[in-house]
Amino acid sequence: MTDTPESHVIAALVSEVRAKLEEAHSIARAAEICARDGNVIRSVLILMDFEGLAHEAQDLFRAALAIKRSLLAETI
Numbered sequence: 001m002t003d004t005p006e007s008h009v010i011a012a013l014v015s016e017v018r019a020k021l022e023e024a025h026s027i028a029r030a031a032e033i034c035a036r037d038g039n040v041i042r043s044v045l046i047l048m049d050f051e052g053l054a055h056e057a058q059d060l061f062r063a064a065l066a067i068k069r070s071l072l073a074e075t076i
Helices: 005-036 040-071
Strands: none
16 A cells, blocks of 8 residues: 555545445345345335445545545556
């Protein structure tokens, strides 16, 4: 890893993306369990929490990509 402030910010953003996606995965797993147990309405209600995390992960990804493109274009 290039030892620049930009690289450290990107690394932190990637860690946040991972954390959001892990939480989203847990929510999806819980929703799947509810659906398999026959409680599809509860399953959909649980999945509603997934949407915000997916958007947050996508925003963090876009931020990391923007930093890479604008500040690290020639170093990575």
